[in-house]
Amino acid sequence: MPVGARRDPRNRLAATLLVVVLLLAGCVAPKNQASAPAAGVGTPSAEPTGDLARFYGQQLEWTTCEEGECATAQVPMDYADPAGPSITLAVARLRASGGEPLGSLLLNPGGPGASAVDFLAQAATMVSEDVRLQYDLVAFDPRGVQRSTPVQCVDGPGLDTLIATDPDYSTDAGIQSVMDTYGELGAACLENTGDALGYLDTVSTARDLDVLRAALGDPTLSYLGFSYGTALGATYATLFPERVGRLVLDGALPPTLTSAEASEGQAVGFENALRAFIADCQGGSGCPLTGSVDSGLAQVRSFLDRARDNPLSTGTDRDLTSSLAFYGIALPLYSQSFWPYLSQALTAAIKQGDGSLLLQLADQYSDREPDGTYSANSIVAFGAINCLDSREPADIPTMRAEAAQIEAAAPTVGSFFAYGATLCAQWPVPPAEGLDSYTAEGAAPILVVGTTNDPATPYPWAEQLAQLLSSGVLLTFEGEGHTAYGSSNECIADAVDAYLLAGTVPAEGTRC
Structure with missing residues (x-):
């Protein structure tokens, strides 16, 4: 089986995985001149109507669980036929520990195939105390993963x-x-x-993200995606550029590869x-x-x-x-x-x-x-x-x-x-249709984080994704390992926190 671009499972080990845009000086304004919108505020575009409306308008029923609070969301199995069968997504949440949360920070640890619900407790130790104070941390298992209408194959x-x-x-x-x-x-x-095996593609999962954003009551999406989660975040930004809030894409996997x-x-x-x-x-x-x-x-x-x-x-x-x-x-x-x-x-x-x-x-x-x-x-x-x-x-x-x-x-x-x-030569369902472009024109600034000697998502991919996204800004960690936020140094942590909490985008070329 291939190697996945996945978030490093540090908690398990402790107990015992091209489009180049040339910016010519004086011709194109630096992409980091804009500021990210305030989290949880803004004027969202109109939510979908028709058969999709029932998914966007659903009320999540939260219950106490081992992860914090848990709920189940409904999404269409096939977004081309929202009146058809639906599938369920497992969602878990840790409430902001402060009094006035900025909104929800949705999480994806990578893969594809990694469970964000399982990752939630680890994520709470990786983000800063200030981020925990002001954001609800929200995890969901993507369609086909673990608790969300999972893929089942062999014993x-x-x-x-x-x-x-x-x-x-x-x-x-x-x-x-x-x-x-x-x-x-x-x-x-x-x-x-x-x-359901035929509807587990990343574009459908990105559409699920938008349903969850609406069900959580957030007008824009704030998101922390690692590894494959960066491809998911870039796909979301392309589909819904006007709903991009503060997106951190750490350990970049360009969806155009x-x-x-x-x-x-x-x-x-x-x-x-x-x-x-x-x-x-x-x-x-x-x-x-x-x-x-x-x-x-x-x-x-x-x-x-x-x-x-x-x-x-x-x-x-x-x-x-x-x-x-x-x-x-x-x-x-x-x-x-x-x-x-x-x-x-x-x-x-x-x-x-x-x-x-x-x-x-x-x-x-x-x-x-x-x-x-x-x-x-x-x-x-x-x-x-x-x-x-x-x-x-x-x-x-x-x-x-x-x-x-x-x-x-x-x-x-x-x-x-x-x-x-x-692997896919004889796969029994046809491939999904991707997107023609991943530039996400019109999106607010998106923070891309790259590690110079990342084994699973090499640093040139971070450079590529930051250039591919029209509003991408690259933050570099000079070091070893897969992904940087929560596992590298204070310079990276402070830069990401400033972006998530205040919308402050790092200066172009920032290296830590």
Whole structure:
């Protein structure tokens, strides 16, 4: 399965994932000259009428729950037929701790396929105290995710097999076998999910955001989206530019990327993050990767190749395959604070032939519990959403050429990002229609945050998204890890807080 652009699951680890606009000086005013509107105020455009009106006018019934307050919203399954079947969205809220809240701050942690409801408690520790005082934090599981008419495909053992398998791309027959395997997965998803499988695309989810905005009583949308959540936020801004309030898009994933561009970008991002980890590891004591950084990378590549031929024992009935080993390596690269876990796991695997620690990390990435169940449906939801959003022809010669390019750009891990088109080649529902443009003309200033050595959403993507959005303003964190707000430094926190609380947009070119 592919690697998702997902919010780093720091809470789980603690307990145990192009349009360039040239601005010519004097010809175009700097985009940050405008100020963001006051949160929760303004003159909204008229809400929809007709069959959509009942969704926009719904009253959410809140009850006390473990997350704070919970409610269920109704949205059309198909926005082209709002009189047809509807689906449910799980919503959770933490009320502003101050007396006069600015409004709602909607959250998305990434994926696609990650649960925002599960993320809510973590989000409350990431935003500043002042943001908690003045905003209701509102999370919802996007359509198809976890509690919101979820994608259902195969049982735990079936998912174990899918994730652990090392695909054979060396022959045409091997590639066809991979496509057939994913085709069987898609057929199971359709059988167990039903018609909703065809309506989980990002454009529909962005329309859901607007329904929730209205149901919450907010005239404009304030939003904090990480990773894939940035693509969702950009899509919302394009659909509803006049309803953009204060949007923070952290760890940018431009919705204009092709699957091939996304695969190569992520491969290079993880290669660079692995290089930084190895340099740090070799600067300390007891690093299992010896010699130079390039030598360390070669040792990781050799280890992954050996795991393909001879999976490692883990002390369980599951061996550590090369695919599982890669997921175990990838997860700690999401945050520099996780690097000690990776050093320990690689020491056990390379020096002692013990794959148990890497297996634990891989299981945390895929939400697998020790009893063999999966606590979330993020893996299958990731595939289902992506196959609706972007589907390129699974032409074998083209895939081979793309794979060669990816592996040349990222020799250590590139093979794990190649042949992504096989996932959707036999997907049982047609792709959704995207948008012709993502410039969001007329939207208020939108804050895009990028980290210079982000593995999952490489920094050039943040530059690209900030240029793509007509009102995008880029804020840069010079450092490691996936996303920055709530996990980097005070400079980033203060800049984002000033934008969310006062509408103050950072000066063009601000770096922290």
